[in-house]
Every structure is written in structure tokens, then in C-alpha cells.
Amino acid sequence: MSRSRSHTGKSDHQIDLFAEDTAPETSTMTAAGDASIDINDLLTSPDKTEALLLHWQQAEWIRPLDVGFARLIRELSEEQGERPHPLVLLLAALVSHQVGRGHVCVDLGHLLADAGHTLSLPPEESVYEPLTDSGTVKPDQPKPDEVLAFVTLPECLSILEKACAVSDGSHTTPLVLNETRLYLRRFWRYEQRIAEGITQRLALPSALADPQSGPAQTLSGALGQLFQSSEPVDYQKLACALSARNRFAVITGGPGTGKTTTVVNLLAAVQAVAGESPERAGRKYRIRLAAPTGKAAARLNESIGGAVSRLPLAELPGNVELGDIPSRVTTLHRLLGSRPDTRKFRHNRDNPLLVDILVIDEASMVDVDLMASVFDALPANAQLILLGDKDQLASVDAGAVLGELCQRALQAHYTQETAKWLAAMTGSEIPESLVDATGQPMDQAVAMLRKSYRFQEDSGIRAFAEAVNTNALDSAMLRRIREAAFDDVILLNGQSAKPDPEDTLDLVCRHAITGSPEAFRNAGQGRHVNGQSLPPPIGYRHYLERLQNHGLNENSPREDWDAMALQVLEAFSDFQVLCALRKGPWGVEGLNDRIARQLLAGKLIPRAEGWYPGRPVLITGNDYNLGLMNGDIGITVSVPWDRTETGEPRYTLRVAFPSSDTPGGIRWISPSRLQQLETVYAMTVHKSQGSEFNHTCLVLPDRLSPVLTRELIYTGITRARNWFSLITGHQDVLRDAVGQQVVRASGLAERLRPD
Numbered sequence: 001m002s003r004s005r006s007h008t009g010k011s012d013h014q015i016d017l018f019a020e021d022t023a024p025e026t027s028t029m030t031a032a033g034d035a036s037i038d039i040n041d042l043l044t045s046p047d048k049t050e051a052l053l054l055h056w057q058q059a060e061w062i063r064p065l066d067v068g069f070a071r072l073i074r075e076l077s078e079e080q081g082e083r084p085h086p087l088v089l090l091l092a093a094l095v096s097h098q099v100g101r102g103h104v105c106v107d108l109g110h111l112l113a114d115a116g117h118t119l120s121l122p123p124e125e126s127v128y129e130p131l132t133d134s135g136t137v138k139p140d141q142p143k144p145d146e147v148l149a150f151v152t153l154p155e156c157l158s159i160l161e162k163a164c165a166v167s168d169g170s171h172t173t174p175l176v177l178n179e180t181r182l183y184l185r186r187f188w189r190y191e192q193r194i195a196e197g198i199t200q201r202l203a204l205p206s207a208l209a210d211p212q213s214g215p216a217q218t219l220s221g222a223l224g225q226l227f228q229s230s231e232p233v234d235y236q237k238l239a240c241a242l243s244a245r246n247r248f249a250v251i252t253g254g255p256g257t258g259k260t261t262t263v264v265n266l267l268a269a270v271q272a273v274a275g276e277s278p279e280r281a282g283r284k285y286r287i288r289l290a291a292p293t294g295k296a297a298a299r300l301n302e303s304i305g306g307a308v309s310r311l312p313l314a315e316l317p318g319n320v321e322l323g324d325i326p327s328r329v330t331t332l333h334r335l336l337g338s339r340p341d342t343r344k345f346r347h348n349r350d351n352p353l354l355v356d357i358l359v360i361d362e363a364s365m366v367d368v369d370l371m372a373s374v375f376d377a378l379p380a381n382a383q384l385i386l387l388g389d390k391d392q393l394a395s396v397d398a399g400a401v402l403g404e405l406c407q408r409a410l411q412a413h414y415t416q417e418t419a420k421w422l423a424a425m426t427g428s429e430i431p432e433s434l435v436d437a438t439g440q441p442m443d444q445a446v447a448m449l450r451k452s453y454r455f456q457e458d459s460g461i462r463a464f465a466e467a468v469n470t471n472a473l474d475s476a477m478l479r480r481i482r483e484a485a486f487d488d489v490i491l492l493n494g495q496s497a498k499p500d501p502e503d504t505l506d507l508v509c510r511h512a513i514t515g516s517p518e519a520f521r522n523a524g525q526g527r528h529v530n531g532q533s534l535p536p537p538i539g540y541r542h543y544l545e546r547l548q549n550h551g552l553n554e555n556s557p558r559e560d561w562d563a564m565a566l567q568v569l570e571a572f573s574d575f576q577v578l579c580a581l582r583k584g585p586w587g588v589e590g591l592n593d594r595i596a597r598q599l600l601a602g603k604l605i606p607r608a609e610g611w612y613p614g615r616p617v618l619i620t621g622n623d624y625n626l627g628l629m630n631g632d633i634g635i636t637v638s639v640p641w642d643r644t645e646t647g648e649p650r651y652t653l654r655v656a657f658p659s660s661d662t663p664g665g666i667r668w669i670s671p672s673r674l675q676q677l678e679t680v681y682a683m684t685v686h687k688s689q690g691s692e693f694n695h696t697c698l699v700l701p702d703r704l705s706p707v708l709t710r711e712l713i714y715t716g717i718t719r720a721r722n723w724f725s726l727i728t729g730h731q732d733v734l735r736d737a738v739g740q741q742v743v744r745a746s747g748l749a750e751r752l753r754p755d
């Protein structure tokens with residue numbers, strides 16, 4: 001068992017993983033009192049491993065929660081009369097750490113091959129200037145790759161298999177080992193419930209399977225009416241057909257590829273099939289639409305109404321009426337019936353939703369926990385359709401469900417049988433490149449939309465997003481952006497490779513106020529979109545001036561205040577600064593502070609701290625009492641509705657939020673009632689998911705960090721509807737970030753593969 005192998009070139013270590021059986025128990029070590037730790041010794045006793053974990057906790061490499069979980073495993077093992085192997089404790093803390101970083105599990109093969117990279121430990125604050133003197137990364141700190149350097153996969157698996165805290169899931173243990181993946185039990189269950197929900201649905205027979213059957217003929221007829229494209233392959237029509245056939249389906253596509261349009265057509269088509277079905281006796285399907293956040297739900301609400309009103313209902317079979325196609329979108333939490341202080345929902349296996357078809361938009365934001373709850377709440381034969389952009393950032397919490405389900409979407413991998421069926425339903429041949437005789441069941445339920453209808457062929461936003469997404473960001477593209485060769489994209493400080501940080505941050509503030517129309521091609525003048533002339537890009541001055549000059553007074557009726565607040569909220573959503581980080585001068589905190597001070601200097605706001613008229617706020621946690629959801633945005637307004645002791649009107653501050661119940665309505669909430677919020681002149685790209693802004697400015701810091709990834713840059717760019725500006729603290733950061741991809745450890749794709 002003894003290993004002697006130099007892995008860093010610095011020293012040779014010998015660790016015997018089983019030495020703990022004979023090693024004398026030393027007194028408990030505390031990280032505080034132990035400056036240097038002998039790497040050879042770390043996996044020889046639970047105490048020493050715990051001391052190592054405490055060191056990592058003190059260095060803020062791992063969370064107290066991770067150490068606490070390892071302790072819990074130790075206690076549980078000892079209660080069962082087992083002295084836990086130190087490696088089990090170490091891995092318990094590391095799995096917990098990985099879950100905190102969005103992974104569903106730890107792949108032990110990857111971990112042992114490259115622990116530093118797999119765990120992102122030590123945390124890389126910067127690759128340009130290593131923070132050796134910052135106090136965060138201590139040179140004498142034993143690193144995970146050093147500690148795990150002599151552990152082999154077979155040894156590791158053998159130790160885990162013997163541990164009483166670990167099982168294959170067949171009985172209740174806090175850790176589950178599935179092949180080489182180690183899970184916290186809860187997350188293993190989430191993944192299992194999702195995989196079961198999908199597999200069970202994919203196996204259900206479809207009344208549409210025979211192209212000659214009545215229902216299939218109705219579907220084909222309805223699709224013919226709904227899609228009149230002259231393209232050789234209409235991918236929207238194909239997606240509709242595929243999703244109609246399956247009780248579980250995924251439609252993925254980039255911005256403006258017509259996900260909403262497709263799903264509205266799909267719902268009309270399936271209602272036509274229901275209307276013609278003798279078994280259903282004309283009874284239509286009960287359909288619900290949901291999105292993971294209030295913001296995403298509101299956006300879909302806006303776009304779906306238009307798409308529904310354009311449906312050629314009179315031309316469809318099955319007497320489809322407007323009321324058969326839902327146009328109200330709810331949040332997933334509201335749909336499932338969330339309850340304060342518990343993760344459990346009102347709707348579950350025992351109390352399923354009354355629904356035949358559920359459509360979830362922006363599904364990339366749904367984590368494994370919520371997705372498992374969706375499957376729990378759905379009746380066994382209900383249809384689930386996920387919509388989203390597979391290339392966007394994954395959910396904030398653990399998992400990357402949509403991304404994993406769409407791993408093979410680009411090449412489709414449709415079997416001959418699927419391709420033939422699709423050709424029969426849509427009337428067009430499926431390209432050979434999308435056909436694969438070895439296609440898997442999951443492949444037959446995924447459709448990718450490939451043409452953007454929102455962005456014109458010459459759109460810079462579209463070209464830039466595509467270049468980022470395909471890792472094809474070359475100097476020619478960057479030059480075009482820097483020189484305003486596109487109408488809609490500008491790199492504002494592209495002249496210098498490493499501009500002065502203070503100058504750059506000042507530039508962000510000036511840009512945030514005006515939107516810098518002069519920097520865009522033709523100063524942003526003369527653009528037309530869908531035949532309408534587009535106003536030039538704007539910044540925050542626009543909404544603040546609108547608020548300052550509202551012209552209302554004590555005698556103005558409440559409806560006028562509501563209408564004004566709505567206009568101000570709309571004006572605010574015309575522009576948004578996005579950034580990658582939370583802390584530091586380039587993060588949300590630093591930029592919010594700096595932009596507020598600049599707005600104060602420009603007399604656009606009366607104060608830069610605390611509550612003041614014009615302060616925009618982002619809700620950061622669900623508040624069921626107030627009916628506010630994480631991601632909701634409100635603007636602070638001074639209103640004359642309170643009275644002084646003498647009965648005179650007194651101006652006080654209220655925060656105006658768009659009403660989630662009444663379209664166009666406003667909820668006025670006193671600042672003191674708001675619990676979890678932050679100022680939102682700057683917002684993280686993560687928080688911006690599900691939102692879209694007329695003009696988006698993405699600020700990248702002056703150094704690379706692990707959060708700066710291709711998915712983050714792509715998500716940032718695709719939040720822009722008409723104008724996109726980029727400001728970067730270091731030009732290499734953009735290139736390097738595009739080279740980093742998010743890979744989340746999970747076993748979902750593996751579980752969906754047939755044995």
C-alpha cells in the first residue's frame with residue numbers, strides 16, 4: 001500500500017491510507033494553533049483530517065458547513081461503533097464543498113486525477129497576479145492535490161464501500177456511491193427522481209406514433225396551418241412535432257430563435273389533436289405555463305400574448321378556441337405551492353397538480369432540487385416540456401439539468417424511425433447530419449431551434465454571442481467591435497490592453513449615466529427594427545429624469561402615480577450594467593457604490609446611501625407575505641400619501657414594484673418592510689438570467705477568476721435586445737473567460753443512457 005511518487009517536484013511523500021489502524025491517537029489538533037501540517041500525516045487519523053479541514057475553513061477555502069458535515073459523518077460512524085476512515089471524512093467535506101459550487105456530486109476519477117482543478121482549490125483569485133501575500137493563499141497550506149496525490153481510485157472506492165456512512169443508495173446513508181460518483185444522499189435522490197420521471201415518460205406509448213393514425217393526421221394538418229415557412233427544414237415545426245409526440249420534451253435555442261412562438265404553436269396543435277380525439281370527446285388539455293423566476297414569468301407573459309393572438313385558430317381542426325391556449329405564466333414556486341420555511345411544496349406525489357401539460361420556460365435556471373419537485377408534483381402521464389437556451393449559465397444552485405439533457409442537441413442523433421416520422425409529420429426530409437442509427441431515447445425528445453428571428457443577419461449582438469459560444473472570438477471580431485463596425489455592439493475601452501483601473505471604473509460610471517450613444521456606429525441613430533425606428537441607446541439618466549419630472553402632486557389620483565411608476569420602471573429596464581463578481585471594485589458592491597456617487601454628483605439622485613427617491617432595488621429572496629419573489633425589481637419613489645399631525649400631506653418613500661397579479665398594476669411597499677434586497681445599478685450576470693434589457697453593458701474585471709466563463713459572457717451578451725456595450729479591465733480577461741467552460745459533475749445524462 002505504500003506509495004512514493006513525486007507529484008509536485010517539491011518533495012516525496014509516503015502516505016499509507018491504512019496507517020490509521022495502527023497510528024496512535026494524538027490529541028485533537030486545532031487549526032489555529034498549528035501553523036505547519038505534515039502532509040504525510042494528514043490521512044492517518046480522523047483528528048488530523050479534521051484539523052486539516054479546519055485549516056481550509058479558516059483560509060475560507062471551504063465552508064463551516066462542509067466541515068460540519070464531515071463531523072456529522074464522524075459522529076454517525078462512531079455511534080455505529082465504526083472509527084471512520086480519514087479519507088471518508090475528507091471526501092464528505094469535499095462533496096459538500098462541491099455541492100456548494102453547483103455540482104450534484106463528485107466524480108472521484110476526476111477528483112483524484114486533478115484535485116486542484118476539480119475543486120478549484122486553492123481558490124484562484126487571479127492568474128495574472130497570484131495573491132501569495134494576501135493572507136488567503138498561504139504557502140504552507142497543504143493543498144487538496146497534495147493531500148490526495150497518493151490515493152488511487154480502487155483504494156478510494158474500496159474504503160468508501162466499507163464505510164457505514166456510504167451505500168449504493170439501497171439503504172439510507174448520508175453519502176451515496178454510484179459507480180465513481182459520490183453524492184450527498186439528498187442530491188442523489190433528486191437526480192434519481194428526475195431520471196425516473198423522464199425515463200418513465202419517454203417509455204409511454206404515443207397516440208401519434210403511427211403517421212397514418214387519425215391523431216397523427218390531425219397533428220400534421222395543424223402543423224401545416226401553423227407553419228408556412230419556405231425554408232427547406234423548418235426547425236420550429238420539427239420541434240413542435242417532436243414535442244407533441246413525447247410525454248417529455250426539450251426545446252432549446254438561442255435568443256430570438258422562436259421558443260415562445262414554437263411553444264404557442266405546439267399548444268394550439270395539441271389542442272387541435274385533443275379536439276378531434278374521440279377518446280377525449282373534444283375535451284381539451286389542461287395546460288399550465290411556468291418560469292423559475294417572477295421576472296422570467298413576466299417576460300414570457302409579455303411575449304406569449306402576442307404569439308397567441310397571431311394563431312390562425314379558425315384554420316385549425318378540433319375547434320381550438322383562444323381560451324384553450326393559456327397566456328398567463330406563473331412562477332414555478334407559486335405553481336407548486338411553496339410554503340414559508342420549508343423546501344416542501346403543497347403539490348407533490350400525494351397531491352399532484354391538475355394538469356395535462358406543463359411548459360417550463362427558462363429551464364436552464366431550474367436546479368435539481370426544484371426539477372425533482374416538478375416531477376413529484378406532475379401526474380404520471382402528464383406531459384412536461386422544457387424550454388431554454390442550453391448555452392446559458394446553469395442554475396445558481398446545484399445541477400445543470402437543461403445543459404445535460406441538451407448535450408447532444410447540436411447533432412440531434414435522431415434514429416431512422418424518428419427521422420421518418422418527423423418527415424411524415426412536417427413534410428420535409430430531415431438532414432442526414434441529424435440522423436444516427438445509434439441515437440438514444442433521450443435524443444428523440446430534444447429539438448434545437450437553429451435560426452434567429454430576432455437578430456438580423458448583420459447583428460453584432462448575434463455575431464458576438466455566436467463567436468463566444470463557439471470559442472471563435474478572434475482579433476478580427478474584436479477589432480470590428482472596437483471600431484463600431486456593427487450597429488449594435490461596442491467595446492468601449494478597447495484601445496489599451498490593460499487600461500488604468502480607475503479610469504476604466506470612471507468610464508463605467510459615465511457610461512451608466514448616458515449610455516454613450518456617441519460611441520456606437522452613427523451615434524446610435526437611424527436604426528430600424530421590425531420597420532420601426534429605434535431610439536439611440538440610453539443610460540440611467542433617462543429613468544431618473546423621468547422620475548424627477550413626473551409633474552404629479554398631492555392632488556394627483558393614485559392611478560396617475562401608478563402610471564408614472566410603471567413608466568419609470570419601464571425606463572429603468574431599458575438599461576442595465578451587468579458584472580461577473582459580487583465583491584471588490586469590479587463587483588456589484590463596488591460598482592453600485594461608485595455609480596450612485598456619480599449620479600449624486602450629477603444631481604440625479606439626492607443621496608448615494610440608504611433610501612432615496614430613484615434608488616432601484618433588486619429583491620434577493622422570496623417574501624411570500626409581501627408577494628415578492630427573488631429577482632423582482634422596484635424603484636423608490638417619494639409619494640404624498642401620509643399625513644402630518646395637522647392633516648397635511650407628507651411625502652414619504654415607497655418602493656414601486658410591478659404587480660404580479662394585475663398586468664400594468666403597481667404594488668407600493670414601504671422600504672422598512674423589505675427584508676432581502678440590494679441596490680441594482682449593477683447586477684450580476686447570474687441574477688440577470690431570465691431578464692432582457694434594451695441596452696446591456698457588461699463590465700469585466702481586470703483579472704481572471706473561476707466565475708468568468710464562456711457561459712457567463714454568452715449569458716451577459718444575450719441579455720441585450722438592441723444595444724450591447726462591453727467594458728473590460730484587461731483585454732485578456734475576455735479571451736481567457738471564453739476559454740473557460742462550466743462543467744458540473746452530475747450523473748443525470750449517464751442515468752438516462754440505456755444499459
Ligand SMILES: Nc1ncnc2c1ncn2[C@@H]1O[C@H](COP(=O)(O)OP(=O)(O)OP(=O)(O)O)[C@@H](O)[C@H]1O
Pocket residue numbers: 229236253254255256257258259260261262303453454
Ligand atoms: N418563424 C418565424 N417567422 C418570423 N418571425 C418569427 C418566427 N418565429 C419567431 N419570430 C419572431 O422572432 C421574435 C422572437 O421570437 P420568440 O419570442 O418566439 O423567440 P424566443 O426564442 O422565445 O426569444 P427569447 O430569446 O426572448 O426567449 C419575435 O418577434 C417573433 O415574432
